[in-house]
Amino acid sequence: MVDVSVIIPVYNASDYLEEAIGTILNQSMEDIEVICVDDGSEDNSLEILKKIAEKDSRVQYYHQENRGGGAARNVALPHATGKYIYFMDADDIVDSNALKECYDICEEKNLDFVLFRAMNYAEDTGEYFKTDDYSMDELYDFVGDRIFNFHDLGDLMFKVSVTPWCKLYNREFVMSTGAQFAEGLIFHDNIFFWDVFLSAERIFFYDKYLYTRRRHSASSTGAGDKRYISTITINNMIIQKFINHGLFEKYKKYLYDHKIYLIFHRYNTIQEQFRPYFYEHLKEDFSKMLDDERYEEFISIIVPNNKKRFEMVVNSEEFREFDLSLQNLQLSIRKNDLARKNKKLKKEVKRQENLLSRKPVSLFLKLKGK
Incomplete structure (x- = not known):
């Protein structure tokens, strides 16, 4: 050895x-x-x-x-x-x-x-x-x-x-x-x-x-080629591993959300020419979930944006419709992220302004105390 x-x-x-x-x-x-x-x-x-x-x-x-x-x-x-x-x-x-x-x-x-x-x-x-x-x-x-x-x-x-x-x-x-x-x-x-x-x-x-x-x-x-569709099968296999280990019920929310997140991450990074091919496999996989006994639980526990992603896949008639819907969702998410960052920055600017406005008073009181 x-x-x-x-x-x-x-x-x-x-x-x-x-x-x-x-x-x-x-x-x-x-x-x-x-x-x-x-x-x-x-x-x-x-x-x-x-x-x-x-x-x-x-x-x-x-x-x-x-x-x-x-x-x-x-x-x-x-x-x-x-x-x-x-x-x-x-x-x-x-x-x-x-x-x-x-x-x-x-x-x-x-x-x-x-x-x-x-x-x-x-x-x-x-x-x-x-x-x-x-x-x-x-x-x-x-x-x-x-x-x-x-x-x-x-x-x-x-x-x-x-x-x-x-x-x-x-x-x-x-x-x-x-x-x-x-x-x-x-x-x-x-x-x-x-x-x-x-x-x-x-x-x-x-x-x-x-x-x-x-x-x-x-x-x-x-x-970023056609092999990226492996992510669909792999994520299903990961869920099955948690089932095999008796851990699915405890971690199912994260596993469902993680699956959708990773699949769409791969979709966004696959070469554009392969996206219709990816979509067909994704629609087949998601559509199976509609008949799964866990569907109602699944759709109720995933985060709202993942619910939207899931629904736009199963409800779309063809690739172009799906792709445009996804682009609109991504723009909406980006807009909301920017709005939150802008709100946070405004709060920080206001906080700094308040600090600066108090400094002369603090200095005056300090000198007066001497």
Whole structure:
């Protein structure tokens, strides 16, 4: 048994692969194995993997027809022998001490997994930047240096990043959950995350940035292509995970609202040419809800704007009608947001004016007291 098994799905990553794997092979922890699964790459990624494996016996590689990153990770899992498992993407960078530091923390605190922060790198501009999703400031402000699990978080659990590359997992624990990644879909890490997260009893937040995520147009979650409709299926699968864990009733309001929010977020970021295609699948999914036994409860507990979004999908006759209705709703929401901000600014201006008007009087009284 090695200390850490590193799993890397690979698809058309030839421009980044050597650098990414290099950040693993050059870790301060040497007792590792690297399990790469080439997911039917159309470039020379597989040849690069072969050359790397020839030079370093810690690297093993497998090849499959293109089935997606989720399937590649699932293929790798049974081959892992490490006490801990780390998942990495083939175009990203890991801090050279990440595995050693996380391993030591897991051993010291007897954790199911440890999570840490990640930085973003915009390849087009060369800019490094932070985002709420991967910094998780709100979560850390709450848990601090305490060991926790989802029971301690309430709705704050939905602020935990679902990405597998900002966590080091105890392998025995992961295998005991039976967790798998969704196959044939993007956003597949959600399904693995919720099975593991809802089963974990001992989690720790390591307050350090250890991972750099490369953001570029070729990535599956950044391309904005037809695959974005996966978000519909994935969100339904997430709801089912909560049902399986006996937690749906407690979190159903958030799950319903979160589903609608994420679906429309993906709709707004998908390439315009694919929006009619997205709409057709969305209408099919939402229309099924009309006949669901939970419909009345669902429509009564979601927030008003999500209710409007739902109704404009099921009531629209065709895409153009829906899209125009959505644009009007978004303009209305934007108008209300600006009105609230303007009201807040006016209050602040008035407060500052009142403070300034009192200062001369205060100064006079202070001088008079002397």
